[in-house]
Each structure stands twice: as C-alpha cells, then as structure tokens.
Amino acid sequence: MTPSVRTGRAVRKGRGRHPICWLSVIALLIISWITPIHAASVNGTLFPALDPANETGTVTIYSSLDTNLSMPLLEAFRAANPDIAISYVEMLTQDVYERVTTESDRSGATADLTISSAMDLQIKLANDGYAQPVVVPQKDLWPNWASWRNTAFALTFEPAVIVYHKPTFANTEPPHSRVELTKLLREQGDIYFGRVATYDIERAGLGYMFLAMDEKHDRNLWDLVSAMGSAGVKLYSNSSAILQRVAQGQFALGYNILGSYANHWVESHPELGIILPTDYTLVMSRIALVPRAAREPELGKRFLTFLMSEHGQEIMSRQVRLPALHPMVSGKNTFTQMSKTHGSRLRPIAVRPSLMVYLDQVKRARIVEKWNKALKSQ
Structure with a gap:
C-alpha cells in the first residue's frame, strides 16, 4: 500500500473529527516526504x-x-x-x-x-x-x-559468461572455452542431455545480440549450436530461470549468461561457478x-x-x-580489474551505429533461421 493511498483513507476517516485520525494524517504526510511515492x-x-x-x-x-x-x-x-x-x-x-x-x-x-x-x-x-x-x-x-x-x-x-554447477564437475574440469564446450557436448552428450541452457534468441534481445556477436568472432559458432541442439539444450528468455536451475543442479551448464546477474546469484548460491571463456569473452x-x-x-x-x-x-x-x-x-x-586479469580476450561491444545492423529484420531472420537449423541438425 502506497503512502498516498494510506493518506487518502485517513482523510476519509477524519470526517468524524477524531484527533487520532488527524495525527495519522500528519504522520503519513511526513512519511511521504522522506520515502518514495x-x-x-x-x-x-x-x-x-x-x-x-x-x-x-x-x-x-x-x-x-x-x-x-x-x-x-x-x-x-x-x-x-x-x-x-x-x-x-x-x-x-x-x-x-x-x-x-x-x-x-x-x-x-x-x-x-x-x-x-x-x-x-x-x-x-x-x-x-x-x-x-x-x-x-x-x-x-x-x-x-x-x-x-x-x-x-x-x-x-558486463561480460557474457559460462555458469556451471560445481558439484556436477567435482571430479572433472568444466569447459573453459567454446571449443571445450563443443567437445564436451559431442563426446558426453548422453551425460549432459537436457542439462544445458542458454537464451532463446527469438524471445531474449540480449541473447540474440550475444549470438550475433558470437557469429562475428567465432567461425565455429554453428558447430557449438549444433552440439547444444544434440544435447537437448533448454532455451529461456531470462537469466534468472537458467541460474536457478543450474544452482539447483537441474542443469549442469548455462552458456552466454550475463555475468552481472550471475555474480548476484553466486553470493547466495555457492554451488554456482562462473567462467569467462578463454577464447574470447563478449562484454555488453x-x-x-x-x-x-x-x-x-x-x-x-x-x-x-x-x-x-x-x-x-x-x-x-x-x-x-x-x-x-x-x-x-x-x-x-570493475573494468580495470577484469582488463588486468583477462586482457585481450575481452571483446567489449562498441557503442557505435554498427549495432543497428542487428535491428535489421532481414539479418535477424537469417540468424534465427541458421540458429533453428543448427539446433535441429542432429
């Protein structure tokens, strides 16, 4: 209930001239001054x-x-x-x-x-x-x-990261690059089937932008997408749904997840791990x-x-x-610390008009078509 609503009710009750009601009005007016309306x-x-x-x-x-x-x-x-x-x-x-x-x-x-x-x-x-x-x-x-x-x-x-369920990888290293992730899903797809997630690029604008940038930087991108498809990848429109399921162990991995959201989750979910891909890391x-x-x-x-x-x-x-x-x-x-730690592998998305190409519906349709084709190729 907002302060303005509470004030309105106090005024209506005040018609009976009860002094407590007027005190309530004054108190609520003070509250409305010091708190958001x-x-x-x-x-x-x-x-x-x-x-x-x-x-x-x-x-x-x-x-x-x-x-x-x-x-x-x-x-x-x-x-x-x-x-x-x-x-x-x-x-x-x-x-x-x-x-x-x-x-x-x-x-x-x-x-x-x-x-x-x-x-x-x-x-x-x-x-x-x-x-x-x-x-x-x-x-x-x-x-x-x-x-x-x-x-x-x-x-x-804000980097795009790989998140993983630490207990799942207690006895083995999680993938640290796209090549390693592709290899893992190709060779152990039965183990990780249905336990990998990423953004649904048709519903999540951020997911689409990350994938479009991946295509620019990674000539083997569609091999990775195909491997995710063969592993029964789960698609979501937001980060929270993926992070929750990785933290619970329902999923083993999440790909291209916004690192700032992942960091929030790690604070209260120590079973979550975060990896900045070693081949390159997109930054929005x-x-x-x-x-x-x-x-x-x-x-x-x-x-x-x-x-x-x-x-x-x-x-x-x-x-x-x-x-x-x-x-x-x-x-x-911070940018300063990440630059010292990860150096040239960081690929910030430049604030430039070239970003508008991803609003082009023809280009978008082409990328979405390739995405769906790669996911269903296995």
Missing part, C-alpha cells in the same frame, strides 16, 4: 527532494534497471542534490525506446535521461537524432569504444543518453555526470553490483 506504473516512482523548501526541479529517468537495484544510486544523488526530486520510471527496453520516440515526435517533452541494456536501441535513438550532445567531464577517461559523439555513453562492463554495457526533447536537460546531464563520476561508479560496482567502467575504480567488479 509509488505512483501508477506509467508514472514510475517519485523520490521527493530532500530539501523541499528549496526544490529547483525534478529529473525524470526512463530506465530498464530495476528500481530496487537502482536505490543506492538514487539515494546518493539525492544526498548530493537535496534540491532535486527524482521521477524514476522503470520499463522494458523496447518501451524506453518507443516512449522517447513517441513523446519527442509529438513535440512534447520526454525523459531527461534514459538508461537501457538494449545497446542497439539506445544507439538508434542517438543516431536518429533523439539524443543531444552532452559535455561530461569523465568522458575523456572512458575507453574510445565506450561512447559515441558525446550522445551515448556506456556505464557498465548499459547505455545512457540525454534525449533531445528532455524536459529538464540540465538535470539529465547532472545525473549522467554523477553516474560517470568516480563516486557514482564506486556505488555502481560496490552496491548495485554492476561492473564499473571508470578506470580509477578498482576491485573485483
């Missing part, structure tokens, strides 16, 4: 300014990142900017794209900042003129591949941009600057548990 899903969650007497505006954010996961970032920004309220609208990646384009085309105002894991859709917004250039102090510290024309900026460094990033039609573009720029700051990236890594990209932020969950 959950509105309808289309409007997201409003986080009031911590200093309402001097409030200067509200920054509106459309984001595919779960509101609860974002809380450490939102709280830190509010603490540093007590005069600013935040409207955080959590939505699916496709909805972020469609809402920005629709609102912008109608000559109306849209969000002040968008954050999305759909790299292709974010870069399409920037390429098609829906984003405005932003001068961010930290931009010069970013790797060359991690931004495009000062309009689209990578915020995270969540991308942020300030829309051209932003209602409060300066506030959007301020929030983006915070997200890219060393402090914001520390919070991203330590509390939100998404790998930070800032080169001055070190530790296990």
Whole structure:
C-alpha cells in the first residue's frame, strides 16, 4: 500500500473529527516526504527532494534497471542534490525506446535521461537524432569504444559468461572455452542431455545480440549450436530461470549468461561457478543518453555526470553490483580489474551505429533461421 493511498483513507476517516485520525494524517504526510511515492506504473516512482523548501526541479529517468537495484544510486544523488526530486520510471527496453520516440515526435517533452541494456536501441535513438550532445567531464577517461559523439555513453562492463554447477564437475574440469564446450557436448552428450541452457534468441534481445556477436568472432559458432541442439539444450528468455536451475543442479551448464546477474546469484548460491571463456569473452554495457526533447536537460546531464563520476561508479560496482567502467575504480567488479586479469580476450561491444545492423529484420531472420537449423541438425 502506497503512502498516498494510506493518506487518502485517513482523510476519509477524519470526517468524524477524531484527533487520532488527524495525527495519522500528519504522520503519513511526513512519511511521504522522506520515502518514495509509488505512483501508477506509467508514472514510475517519485523520490521527493530532500530539501523541499528549496526544490529547483525534478529529473525524470526512463530506465530498464530495476528500481530496487537502482536505490543506492538514487539515494546518493539525492544526498548530493537535496534540491532535486527524482521521477524514476522503470520499463522494458523496447518501451524506453518507443516512449522517447513517441513523446519527442509529438513535440512534447520526454525523459531527461534514459538508461537501457538494449545497446542497439539506445544507439538508434542517438543516431536518429533523439539524443543531444552532452559535455561530461569523465568522458575523456572512458575507453574510445565506450561512447559515441558525446550522445551515448556506456556505464557498465558486463561480460557474457559460462555458469556451471560445481558439484556436477567435482571430479572433472568444466569447459573453459567454446571449443571445450563443443567437445564436451559431442563426446558426453548422453551425460549432459537436457542439462544445458542458454537464451532463446527469438524471445531474449540480449541473447540474440550475444549470438550475433558470437557469429562475428567465432567461425565455429554453428558447430557449438549444433552440439547444444544434440544435447537437448533448454532455451529461456531470462537469466534468472537458467541460474536457478543450474544452482539447483537441474542443469549442469548455462552458456552466454550475463555475468552481472550471475555474480548476484553466486553470493547466495555457492554451488554456482562462473567462467569467462578463454577464447574470447563478449562484454555488453548499459547505455545512457540525454534525449533531445528532455524536459529538464540540465538535470539529465547532472545525473549522467554523477553516474560517470568516480563516486557514482564506486556505488555502481560496490552496491548495485554492476561492473564499473571508470578506470580509477578498482576491485573485483570493475573494468580495470577484469582488463588486468583477462586482457585481450575481452571483446567489449562498441557503442557505435554498427549495432543497428542487428535491428535489421532481414539479418535477424537469417540468424534465427541458421540458429533453428543448427539446433535441429542432429
């Protein structure tokens, strides 16, 4: 039950002039000031300014990142900017794209900042003129591949990994590369039949992008897909379903799983293991941009600057548990540490218009056809 709903009920009861009801109203008004106000899903969650007497505006954010996961970032920004309220609208990646384009085309105002894991859709917004250039102090510290024309900026460094059930591999090494995974499934397919999982590329945008990138980097990709098909691979539209089943031992392996989600699961499921493939490891990033039609573009720029700051990236890594990209932020969950440990095998997906090729329906249909054919080839 939200504070606004509770307040409404207290007012109705207050018609009897009971003093306790008025005290309840006052108490709930105080609560609504210090806690988020959950509105309808289309409007997201409003986080009031911590200093309402001097409030200067509200920054509106459309984001595919779960509101609860974002809380450490939102709280830190509010603490540093007590005069600013935040409207955080959590939505699916496709909805972020469609809402920005629709609102912008109608000559109306849209969000002040968008954050999305759909790299292709974010870069399409920037390429098609829906984003405005932003001068961010930290931009010069970013790797060359991690931004495009000062309009689209990578915020995270999230590898695609192999997850495995440790007890299953107690007496043998799990596969550390795609070649080893293919060999395992070819030679011991009966042992692992029905116990391997990956994304369903027809339902999971991230899974499709990872597979399309695999095709670019691995000439033997379709041998692996064929081997997975012969091993009765299970397909899912999200990471959680796969991670849960690997943790339980129902599955032995999960391929191309987003490492940031896997790291969350490992904290409470020690039976889960994570491998960054030794042949190459794809790395995706969540991308942020300030829309051209932003209602409060300066506030959007301020929030983006915070997200890219060393402090914001520390919070991203330590509390939100998404790998930070800032080169001055070190530790296990960072671009800096992964680069030292894994070096040139890391293949970050560049923030470039070339990503839009994966939105092409003809190319998509071709890859999906090859995928289905390879899965059924055995």
